[in-house]
Amino acid sequence: MDFELTDEQELVRSTVREFAEAELAPVAGEIDRDHRFPEEVLPKMAGMNLMGMPYPEEYGGAGTDYVSYMIALEEVSRGCATTGVIMTAHTTLATFPIYKFGSQAQKDKYLSDMASGRRLGAFALTEPAAGTDAAAGTCTAIRKDNSYVLNGSKIFISNAPFAEIYIVFAKTDPDAQGTRGMSAFIVERDTPGFSVGEAEHKLGIRGSSTPPLYFTNCQVPADALLGQEGQGFKIAMQTLDGGRIGIGAQALGIAQAALDAAVAYAKERVQFGKPIASLQAIQWMIADMATSIDAARLLVYRAASNIDHGFPYSTEGAMAKLFASETATRVADRAIQIHGGYGYTESYPVERHYRDAKITELYEGTSEVQRMVIARAALR
Amino acid sequence: MKIVVAYKWTSDPEEATVGADGVVNWSRARPGISTYDPVAIEVARGLAAATSAELIGVTVGAKGVGTPLAAKAALSRGLDRAVIVEDDSLKGAGQAELAAVVAAVVRRIGDVDLVITGDSSVDVAAKMVPTVLAGELGWPAVAEVTDVTGQPGALRVGRAVPGGAQVLEISGPAVLATSADATTPHVPGMKDLLAAGKKPVEHVDLAALDVPASSAVMTITGRARPARKERKHQLLDTSDPAEAAAELVKALREVGAL
Ligand SMILES: Cc1cc2nc3c(=O)[nH]c(=O)nc-3n(C[C@H](O)[C@H](O)[C@H](O)COP(=O)(O)OP(=O)(O)OC[C@H]3O[C@@H](n4cnc5c(N)ncnc54)[C@H](O)[C@@H]3O)c2cc1C
Numbered sequence: 098m099d100f101e102l103t104d105e106q107e108l109v110r111s112t113v114r115e116f117a118e119a120e121l122a123p124v125a126g127e128i129d130r131d132h133r134f135p136e137e138v139l140p141k142m143a144g145m146n147l148m149g150m151p152y153p154e155e156y157g158g159a160g161t162d163y164v165s166y167m168i169a170l171e172e173v174s175r176g177c178a179t180t181g182v183i184m185t186a187h188t189t190l191a192t193f194p195i196y197k198f199g200s201q202a203q204k205d206k207y208l209s210d211m212a213s214g215r216r217l218g219a220f221a222l223t224e225p226a227a228g229t230d231a232a233a234g235t236c237t238a239i240r241k242d243n244s245y246v247l248n249g250s251k252i253f254i255s256n257a258p259f260a261e262i263y264i265v266f267a268k269t270d271p272d273a274q275g276t277r278g279m280s281a282f283i284v285e286r287d288t289p290g291f292s293v294g295e296a297e298h299k300l301g302i303r304g305s306s307t308p309p310l311y312f313t314n315c316q317v318p319a320d321a322l323l324g325q326e327g328q329g330f331k332i333a334m335q336t337l338d339g340g341r342i343g344i345g346a347q348a349l350g351i352a353q354a355a356l357d358a359a360v361a362y363a364k365e366r367v368q369f370g371k372p373i374a375s376l377q378a379i380q381w382m383i384a385d386m387a388t389s390i391d392a393a394r395l396l397v398y399r400a401a402s403n404i405d406h407g408f409p410y411s412t413e414g415a416m417a418k419l420f421a422s423e424t425a426t427r428v429a430d431r432a433i434q435i436h437g438g439y440g441y442t443e444s445y446p447v448e449r450h451y452r453d454a455k456i457t458e459l460y461e462g463t464s465e466v467q468r469m470v471i472a473r474a475a476l477r
Numbered sequence: 478m479k480i481v482v483a484y485k486w487t488s489d490p491e492e493a494t495v496g497a498d499g500v501v502n503w504s505r506a507r508p509g510i511s512t513y514d515p516v517a518i519e520v521a522r523g524l525a526a527a528t529s530a531e532l533i534g535v536t537v538g539a540k541g542v543g544t545p546l547a548a549k550a551a552l553s554r555g556l557d558r559a560v561i562v563e564d565d566s567l568k569g570a571g572q573a574e575l576a577a578v579v580a581a582v583v584r585r586i587g588d589v590d591l592v593i594t595g596d597s598s599v600d601v602a603a604k605m606v607p608t609v610l611a612g613e614l615g616w617p618a619v620a621e622v623t624d625v626t627g628q629p630g631a632l633r634v635g636r637a638v639p640g641g642a643q644v645l646e647i648s649g650p651a652v653l654a655t656s657a658d659a660t661t662p663h664v665p666g667m668k669d670l671l672a673a674g675k676k677p678v679e680h681v682d683l684a685a686l687d688v689p690a691s692s693a694v695m696t697i698t699g700r701a702r703p704a705r706k707e708r709k710h711q712l713l714d715t716s717d718p719a720e721a722a723a724e725l726v727k728a729l730r731e732v733g734a735l
Binding site: 104105107108109111112115116119144145146147150154159160161165169 | 509545546549550553664665666667668670671673674
């Protein structure tokens with residue numbers, strides 16, 4: 098068994114950390130405060146080949162392994178959790194379906210623009226009445242001659258309206274039972290009948306935009322269908338299997354940022370004549386935080402390594418996401434505790450880490466869903 | 478045309494700790510490319526791109542400077558290849574010794590038109606190596622270089638001098654030390670990191686370079702923390718600025734500071 102990172106993985110960490118500390122961390126507080134999507138950061142991310150890391154170079158990607166991608170996502174999220182979700186929603190949720198299920202023509206048309214970061218993508222599965230129960234969606238895509246006509250709405254779609262390319266799930270066979278009638282489509286932003294609503298006001302990752310989408314007799318060409326008719330649910334689930342590891346990496350970055358802040362503060366803050374870091378009560382909190390972060394990191398890297406080795410990763414990814422996200426929330430909570438009252442104010446970043454951490458327990462499958470996936474595998 | 482960038486692979490003192498005995502403990506400090514050397518690589522890269530020159534990284538030092546990770550980290554910043562002398566006898570080597578080894582490597586590479594270095598090394602910060610290196614090679618040395626343009630044999634070199642700037646024209650090979658803020662080095666992209674592993678690295682034996690050994694041996698035999706200055710803790714207790722200024726001048730005169 099080998100726990101050492103390769104030279105390239107080490108360099109990805111140090112290099113992305115250098116980038117995140119210089120370009121992301123300094124604006125993370127401001128974009129949170131102003132609920133501002135950090136548009137200016139995206140060309141810089143693209144310049145670093147950070148918007149399509151795991152895809153081959155011939156498709157505009159960086160051609161790295163999945164572990165490197167997760168390390169980069171962790172470091173980006175350590176600097177700015179909002180940028181982390183923009184990166185993973187684009188790289189995994191929006192780009193993977195085209196890479197894995199797209200026709201050659203679809204790959205030629207979209208992949209290099211997306212994997213190089215020139216055009217931003219989004220993934221639209223959730224509907225107002227269909228969250229965890231994604232198959233209950235009521236969006237429809239009815240075949241008409243050489244096109245499909247989309248009707249219905251989506252909610253909570255990360256990266257909209259800044260995205261240009263949307264992976265949209267809709268029922269091509271509304272009468273089919275369960276998961277069978279759903280299909281996936283590639284929809285471009287300027288398609289008539291497609292519009293983006295007002296962004297939600299959120300607890301955390303406030304710089305990321307999360308608005309609803311509306312489709313009103315939105316006509317897309319027949320070749321916008323991704324994969325086969327009826328394959329939509331499978332495409333969504335396979336995409337989310339990989340995406341979950343990414344949310345684990347995002348959670349890891351947030352947790353590490355919270356621990357870093359707590360350690361720095363504990364060494365600096367003096368009470369009863371000595372730094373609070375010398376108090377056992379504080380040391381125990383820090384020990385628990387560091388230990389759970391390390392465990393989460395091992396789970397996230399192991400799941401990613403399974404992808405690199407062609408091993409199954411669905412359960413491993415669910416474990417990584419579950420543990421890393423609950424670790425992030427807990428660690429951020431402890432980081433505020435260590436900061437005392439100051440941690441509750443905007444003068445320190447830990448209140449933001451606390452708000453940012455919570456989302457990782459919700460999107461791309463709630464903790465309850467991850468437990469269902471893990472239990473199903475354990476009880477098989 | 479060949480441009481050599483001499484870079485140092487070392488540890489950042491900010492990550493080191495100093496024990497009660499005054500001895501620096503480097504064990505927690507991670508090695509990396511010395512802080513100002515990416516500036517040198519960036520300036521050299523610009524010139525190399527404009528003149529189609531080959532850009533060769535050179536580093537010499539003790540065990541560790543030639544690991545694949547160290548080489549890839551430097552190469553990812555835009556060097557075409559690297560020539561490395563890794564020998565534990567160079568542990569703690571002085572600036573003159575290091576410069577002599579770098580000079581030997583530059584001669585060995587052959588037909589080098591220009592050597593560019595960083596402003597100072599992050600661990601020693603003596604700013605001596607470029608000058609001694611130039612002396613070894615018999616070339617001119619220019620420090621505080623802010624930009625380089627032109628062709629080999631006709632280089633235009635901008636440098637910062639106290640109170641302003643100068644432009645020099647240099648007709649032959651030279652050693653240039655870039656100023657710390659000559660440019661903002663770019664952070665390498667993910668593709669650069671992967672490509673770095675495919676670039677050639679040549680390891681050269683120190684013995685093969687025939688560098689004359691110095692007969693002098695230098696060792697640190699004593700250490701002390703800086704002497705603590707007596708503080709007067711004097712407060713000027715007035716809200717009137719003119720009065721405060723007068724009192725300050727008076728107090729400074731009394732202690733002989735003015
Ligand atoms: C900031 C943000 C960004 C998002 N980005 C995207 C995006 O880009 N694309 C996209 O498609 N979606 C996105 N989502 C949607 C997100 O994935 C869903 O919110 C999530 O899947 C949960 O669905 P829901 O909100 O409808 O909750 P519900 O499904 O209504 O769940 C409510 C509660 O019930 C529990 N629950 C539900 N079913 C079960 C069950 N069978 N067993 C046990 N417990 C259950 C849940 O765990 C949860 O605790 C985003 C959401 C947010 C908040």
